Amino acid sequence: MLSLVTWNVNSLKARLPRVLELLDEHGPDVVLLQETKCAADVFPHEQLDAAGYHAVEHGAGPWAGVAIAARHELALGEPVRGLAGEPDSAEARWLEVEVAGVRAISVYVPNGRAPDSPSFASKLAFLEAAGDRVAELVFDTAAAALVVAGDFNVAPTDRDVYDPEAFIGSTHVTDPERARLSTLLEAGLVDAYRTLHPKEPGFTWWDYRQGHFHRGMGMRIDLVLLDRASARDLVSCGIDRNYRKGPKPSDHAPLFATL
DNA sequence: ATGCCTAACAGAGTTAGA
DSSP, X not given: OOXXXXXXXXXXXXXXXXXXXXXXXXXXXXXXXXXXXXXXGGOOHHHHHHTTEEEEEEOOSSSOOEEEEEETTSOBOOOEESOTTOSOTTSOOEEEEEETTEEEEEXXXXXXXXXTSHHHHHHHHHHHHHHHHHHHHHHOTTSOEEEEEEEOOOOSXXXXXXXXXXXXXXXXXXXXXXXXXXXXXXXXXXXXXXXXXXXXXXXXXXXXXXXXXXXXXXXXXXXXXXXXXXXXXXXEEEEOGXXXXXXXXXXXXXXXXXX
């Protein structure tokens, strides 16, 4: 049995109490974090160590940043930082490490801001590079089981947003974004949550503003993607809403999966 | 409820997130 969680924490520094709370409550084997906003020299290794975890990180300072932590008993391989072909390698958005017989990848896809912005083109380019890397890893039959998890900043279908009408013309739902996300699935990855829960919305993000969380106005943009063999071992997948509530919550809920 | 989001950087207001 392997339990993992992916969580966009929106600053690891600001969210550390909630992260430690989650580790204590759920004790996941592997933790994939996004938006750590944390440079390497200030990464909270000591606090995670005291909680029973060790971690590898890929940080760029005040923005983005990803990390992967695992319980001390699970050895971490040599991390691979960055993604071949990504538009801006100075942004820390992709991190790979072998753990528990799995190649774990924590990914934070660029937001894209607006479809007519340069940032949107970078988002598409990043997704294309991710698709290329996934295809490479899936093709490599010697590779370990594959888990690609994180904040994709794309709602795969209209089922994954609270009101499709409200999102027409905005990022996260456009055909170009969805088409590029689809290439990861076509390369051989399975959307863990949607496989187990075909009908429920499964939102993972709600705007901080205007009470969106309490009004059910969310999006499903955080995903756990598994290679097909691993997906057959999928036992459970879902969020813990309590981490979107309480003191200083992230705007994303953690998404858990058990194999 | 004279604010209606949060975080970083800076040390106020701007930028970014999605």
